[in-house]
Amino acid sequence: MKVRIDPEICQGQGRCFSIAPGIFDFDDLGSGVVIGDGTLTNDTIELARLAQSNCPEHAIFIEE
Amino acid sequence: MSDIVEESVKVPVDDFASDWDHTDPQWVNDPYPIWEDLRERCPVAHTDRYGGGWFPTTHEMVSSIANDTEHFTSRMVVVVHNKYPPNFIPAPIGGAPPITSDPPFHSIARRVILPAFAPGPVNALEPQIRALCNKHLDHMVGREFVDGGTDYAQFIPPGVIASMLGFPSEDEEIFRDIVHLVLDLIDLPSEVRGPLFQPMSEYFGKQIDDHIENPRDDLTSYLLNVEVAGQKLERQHVAGTMVLILVAGIDTTWSAIGSAIWHLARHPDDLARLVNEPDLMPVAVEEFLRFYAPVTMARLVAEDYEFYGCAMKKDDWVLLGFPAANRDPNAFEDADKFIIDRAANRHAAFGLGIHRCVGSNLARLELRVAIEQFIKRFPKFELVDGDTVTWAPGQVRGPRHLPLRILS
Ligand code: HEM
Ligand code: SF4
Numbered sequence: 001m002k003v004r005i006d007p008e009i010c011q012g013q014g015r016c017f018s019i020a021p022g023i024f025d026f027d028d029l030g031s032g033v034v035i036g037d038g039t040l041t042n043d044t045i046e047l048a049r050l051a052q053s054n055c056p057e058h059a060i061f062i063e064e
Numbered sequence: 065m066s067d068i069v070e071e072s073v074k075v076p077v078d079d080f081a082s083d084w085d086h087t088d089p090q091w092v093n094d095p096y097p098i099w100e101d102l103r104e105r106c107p108v109a110h111t112d113r114y115g116g117g118w119f120p121t122t123h124e125m126v127s128s129i130a131n132d133t134e135h136f137t138s139r140m141v142v143v144v145h146n147k148y149p150p151n152f153i154p155a156p157i158g159g160a161p162p163i164t165s166d167p168p169f170h171s172i173a174r175r176v177i178l179p180a181f182a183p184g185p186v187n188a189l190e191p192q193i194r195a196l197c198n199k200h201l202d203h204m205v206g207r208e209f210v211d212g213g214t215d216y217a218q219f220i221p222p223g224v225i226a227s228m229l230g231f232p233s234e235d236e237e238i239f240r241d242i243v244h245l246v247l248d249l250i251d252l253p254s255e256v257r258g259p260l261f262q263p264m265s266e267y268f269g270k271q272i273d274d275h276i277e278n279p280r281d282d283l284t285s286y287l288l289n290v291e292v293a294g295q296k297l298e299r300q301h302v303a304g305t306m307v308l309i310l311v312a313g314i315d316t317t318w319s320a321i322g323s324a325i326w327h328l329a330r331h332p333d334d335l336a337r338l339v340n341e342p343d344l345m346p347v348a349v350e351e352f353l354r355f356y357a358p359v360t361m362a363r364l365v366a367e368d369y370e371f372y373g374c375a376m377k378k379d380d381w382v383l384l385g386f387p388a389a390n391r392d393p394n395a396f397e398d399a400d401k402f403i404i405d406r407a408a409n410r411h412a413a414f415g416l417g418i419h420r421c422v423g424s425n426l427a428r429l430e431l432r433v434a435i436e437q438f439i440k441r442f443p444k445f446e447l448v449d450g451d452t453v454t455w456a457p458g459q460v461r462g463p464r465h466l467p468l469r470i471l472s
Binding site: 011012013014015017018026027028029030032053054055056057058 | 410418447
C-alpha cells in the first residue's frame with residue numbers, strides 16, 4: 001500500500017502533516033508532501049487513513 | 065470612523081427563501097435554523113436585496129462554486145449595495161490580491177504570500193502569541209466578571225498581525241476600525257460608505273512610505289521588495305495585499321476564539337474535558353472551526369449561468385456559505401452536533417479550492433494557544449445570566465460582547 005498527494009488538488013490545508021507527521025511533511029509554500037516513497041506499513045496505514053478522512057480537498061490517495 | 069450611523073432602517077425578513085438578508089437580526093443572532101430550513105426547502109435561496117443574489121446551502125453546491133472560477137468571479141467577495149464603487153479595480157487583480165483575483169493572476173499573487181504563512185515561520189510565533197495571551201489574561205485575573213470578547217479575543221489577532229506587518233502595536237484600535245468598515249458596515253449606502261475608506265488608504269500609504277524609508281525585516285518590507293518575473297509589485301498591489309492580510313487576519317480569528325469560549329461557557333462537560341485532556345486540543349480546534357465557522361465569502365456570477373435549476377444572471381451575488389456547508393448532514397455525520405473528539409472532519413471553514421485560506425496555519429495556532437491559555441487561567445466559567453451576547457453582523461460571525469462569570 002502506498003499513499004500519495006495529488007499536488008494539483010492539494011491546497012495546503014495542512015491537516016495531513018498535523019495528524020500524521022511521520023508520513024507527511026510540507027514544502028516552502030505550505031503544501032502537503034509525502035515523506036519518502038509513501039509506502040505504508042501495518043503500523044502506519046490507520047494514521048494515513050485518518051489523515052485522508054480529514055483532507056477537505058480529497059487530495060490524498062491510498063493505493064494498492 | 066466610529067461615530068457614523070450604524071443602523072440603517074430596513075425591512076425585516078419574512079421569508080429567507082425568497083428574501084434572504086445576512087444582516088437581518090434573526091440571521092445575525094442565530095443563522096443555523098434558517099440554513100437548515102432553507103437546505104430542506106430550496107436548497108438555493110434568492111434575494112432581490114443588494115442588487116440581487118443567491119444563497120446555496122449544501123456542501124456540494126458550495127464546493128462546486130468555490131471550484132468553478134470560470135462562472136463565479138472573485139472580483140468582489142463582500143456583499144455590499146454597490147457592486148462597482150468608483151475606486152473599483154477589476155479582476156483578474158482586484159483591490160486586495162489574491163482574494164479579489166481570478167486566474168491566472170491569482171496564483172501569482174498567492175505564491176507571493178504563501179511562504180510567510182507556511183508552517184515553519186508561523187510555528188516560530190508560538191511563544192510570542194502565548195505571551196500576548198498571558199498579558200491580557202493578567203489584566204483579567206481576580207475579577208468575577210470578564211468579557212471574553214472585549215477583554216480578550218479582540219486583542220489577540222491584531223497584536224500578531226501588527227507585528228508581522230511591522231505596524232505600531234498602539235494602532236490596534238485603527239485596525240479594528242478598518243475591519244469594522246470593510247466587514248460590518250456593509251449595509252450603508254455607497255455615498256456614505258465610500259468616503260470612509262479615505263483614512264484607511266492614508267494609513268496604509270503612511271506605513272508603506274515609512275517602510276520604503278526604513279526597510280526592516282517584516283512582511284511589509286518583504287512585499288515591497290519581492291520580485292515576480294524580475295519586477296517588483298506595484299504599490300497598489302502591495303497596499304491591497306496588506307489590507308487583505310489585516311482584514312482577513314483579525315476579525316476571522318477573533319471571531320473563532322470568541323465562539324470557542326462561548327461554546328465552553330455553555331458546555332461545562334466539554335470545558336472539563338479540555339482542561340483534563342490537553343492533548344485533545346488540536347482535534348477540538350477543528351470541531352470549533354467546523355461548528356462555528358466564522359467566514360462566509362461571496363462571488364459574482366461571471367456570465368448568465370444555470371446552476372442547479374436556478375437561472376443566475378451576470379453580476380448576481382452568490383453568498384458562499386462555508387459555515388452552512390459545515391452543517392450539511394449529507395457531508396457530516398451528526399452535522400448538527402458538536403463532537404469535541406470528532407475523528408474524521410473535512411470541514412470547509414477555511415474555504416475550498418484555489419482561494420483556500422492562506423493564513424490557516426496561523427489561525428489554528430492562535431486559536432489553540434488562545435484557548436489553552438484561557439482555560440489554564442479560568443478552568444471554570446459560565447455565561448452571565450440576563451446579560452446579552454452580541455454577534456458581529458455580516459459575513460464574519462463571532463461574539464463581540466461575551467459577558468462571563470468566572471467560577472472558582
Ligand atoms: C479562523 C480564522 C480564519 C478563517 C475561518 C478564515 C477563512 C478564510 C476563507 C473561508 C477564505 C476563502 C476566501 C474565498 O474563498 O474567497 C480565506 C482566504 C484567505 N485568508 Fe483566511 N481565515 C482565517 C484566518 C486568516 C488569517 C489569520 C490570515 C492571515 C493573516 C488569513 C489570510 C487569508 C488570505 C490571504 C486569504 C486569501 C487567499 C486567496 O485568495 O488565495 N486568514 N480565509
Ligand atoms: S490535508 Fe489535503 S489539502 Fe491539506 S496539505 Fe494535506 S493533502 Fe494538501
